[in-house]
Amino acid sequence: MLKNPLKAIYQMVESYGDIFAFKIGNMRSIIFLNHPDYVKHVLKDNVDNYSRGKALKMSTTGLEEMLGNGIFMSEGNDWEFQHKLLKNLFSPTAIESTLPILHDEIDQFITKWSNVIANSPIVNIEYDIHLLMLRIMLRSHVCNNYPFNYKEVFDTYNARIEASSWNVGAVSEAKSFFLKPLGINYTYKKHQLQIDKLNSFSDKLVQELLNGEFEPIGLFALMLSEFKEGRVTEKDIRDQLFNFLLAGFETTATAISWLLYNIVAQPNLQALLKNELKVAATSKDALLKQPSFLQLAIKESLRLYAPVWSTARVAVNDDVIGGKFIKAKSIVVVNSYALHRHKLFWPSGDRFDISNFEKDNFKGKTFAYIPYSQGKRICLGMALADYQIQTITSALLKAFHFETTSNKAPEIKANIIIKASPSLQLKISKASE
Numbered sequence: 214m215l216k217n218p219l220k221a222i223y224q225m226v227e228s229y230g231d232i233f234a235f236k237i238g239n240m241r242s243i244i245f246l247n248h249p250d251y252v253k254h255v256l257k258d259n260v261d262n263y264s265r266g267k268a269l270k271m272s273t274t275g276l277e278e279m280l281g282n283g284i285f286m287s288e289g290n291d292w293e294f295q296h297k298l299l300k301n302l303f304s305p306t307a308i309e310s311t312l313p314i315l316h317d318e319i320d321q322f323i324t325k326w327s328n329v330i331a332n333s334p335i336v337n338i339e340y341d342i343h344l345l346m347l348r349i350m351l352r353s354h355v356c357n358n359y360p361f362n363y364k365e366v367f368d369t370y371n372a373r374i375e376a377s378s379w380n381v382g383a384v385s386e387a388k389s390f391f392l393k394p395l396g397i398n399y400t401y402k403k404h405q406l407q408i409d410k411l412n413s414f415s416d417k418l419v420q421e422l423l424n425g426e427f428e429p430i431g432l433f434a435l436m437l438s439e440f441k442e443g444r445v446t447e448k449d450i451r452d453q454l455f456n457f458l459l460a461g462f463e464t465t466a467t468a469i470s471w472l473l474y475n476i477v478a479q480p481n482l483q484a485l486l487k488n489e490l491k492v493a494a495t496s497k498d499a500l501l502k503q504p505s506f507l508q509l510a511i512k513e514s515l516r517l518y519a520p521v522w523s524t525a526r527v528a529v530n531d532d533v534i535g536g537k538f539i540k541a542k543s544i545v546v547v548n549s550y551a552l553h554r555h556k557l558f559w560p561s562g563d564r565f566d567i568s569n570f571e572k573d574n575f576k577g578k579t580f581a582y583i584p585y586s587q588g589k590r591i592c593l594g595m596a597l598a599d600y601q602i603q604t605i606t607s608a609l610l611k612a613f614h615f616e617t618t619s620n621k622a623p624e625i626k627a628n629i630i631i632k633a634s635p636s637l638q639l640k641i642s643k644a645s646e
């Protein structure tokens with residue numbers, strides 16, 4: 214469980230079925246759910262009984278501190294207020310306004326890779342794409358002309374997230390549990406250095422933007438105007454920045470990295486997609502053809518490698534799911550990795566198969582497929598993420614030809630987001646005309 218939680222949970226789901234409880238000693242029960250009906254119950258039908266904020270607060274690794282009172286932690290009226298406000302950032306017009314930055318970043322990225330591959334064709338795509346998505350996020354949601362040290366922000370953020378990994382969390386839970394009877398209150402401190410660094414980065418940023426030294430954009434423009442109206446505090450601006458960092462760049466970067474890998478690992482799929490893009494560039498009718506092979510590939514890649522592979526809630530009141538009693542305060546976990554491989558709904562299992570989303574094949578599977586979650590707490594950035602994934606992947610497929618560097622499927626490392634271990638690499642060359 215500590216070494217590879219994703220595999221351990223998957224094996225438990227395979228052995229114990231669609232609903233089972235996991236408990237060590239006097240620790241709270243963790244109820245694992247793996248049936249679309251149960252998932253629908255928690256994410257939609259009885260959503261207000263299942264608190265994400267409380268689940269995050271229970272973690273001993275300090276994610277709560279990082280997320281503060283931002284949208285991820287919020288509930289009730291507080292969530293309604295934040296959701297209504299932040300929704301404005303994802304309207305079609307708002308997404309359109311971020312396009313010049315997106316295209317500028319893509320152009321710079323293609324130039325960078327063209328130079329890199331002239332010397333060394335094997336590229337750590339995961340690292341580079343993460344940095345790209347961080348740049349896009351900060352330029353379009355904080356400030357377009359701020360002298361960010363992107364690499365430093367990225368490295369600090371990474372170290373911070375690493376300190377909140379599942380195994381670090383589980384070890385610190387266990388230490389605090391076993392040391393308590395000895396009168397020792399164990400508190401996890403490893404993340405504090407990164408929290409301090411991230412806090413001073415955001416404090417400086419908020420001050421400089423409030424003083425008018427730089428022009429805010431996207432999230433920051435919205436939050437600063439709310440601040441001037443007295444509806445949010447400086448701390449709220451900082452909290453929302455960290456919620457957006459957690460939600461909005463690593464997820465998309467991971468989705469694009471696995472998508473590229475999956476496209477390249479399937480025989481003929483890369484050629485099929487390149488041809489589709491060529492036809493779309495010359496024929497207006499082709500653009501109307503829905504859904505494109507690229508859209509099918511995106512959906513299938515998000516099925517097998519949903520970046521958010523697991524999500525937890527705490528039951529507020531007693532409840533019953535699938536005939537089983539759920540005691541108030543139990544932790545309820547939905548594991549997309551296992552759900553997206555459920556034998557009844559996904560006969561292709563681990564095999565990449567874009568026909569899963571063709572024609573009527575997806576009918577009736579809404580709650581068996583939750584890469585962006587479901588119900589009222591569904592991902593707010595879904596439309597933006599989808600647009601970014603399509604646009605960036607299309608541009609990269611047009612500019613380059615990709616090959617895998619090994620016949621072995623990559624190992625998965627699951628922290629908050631699912632990653633490859635070692636990081637995904639591809640052999641890259643310039644695309645032939």
Ligand code: HEM
Binds near residue numbers: 284457521594
């Ligand atoms: C492929 C990319 C993405 C994936 C797979 C993804 C997935 C998810 C998932 C699964 C949740 C629910 C988490 C839970 O219930 O525990 C979520 C929530 C959220 N996501 Fe995304 N996300 C993506 C991109 C983005 C982007 C680009 C943004 C914004 C810039 C964003 C903003 C949010 C926000 C604000 C929430 C919280 C919504 C709420 O609680 O009301 N996401 N996302």
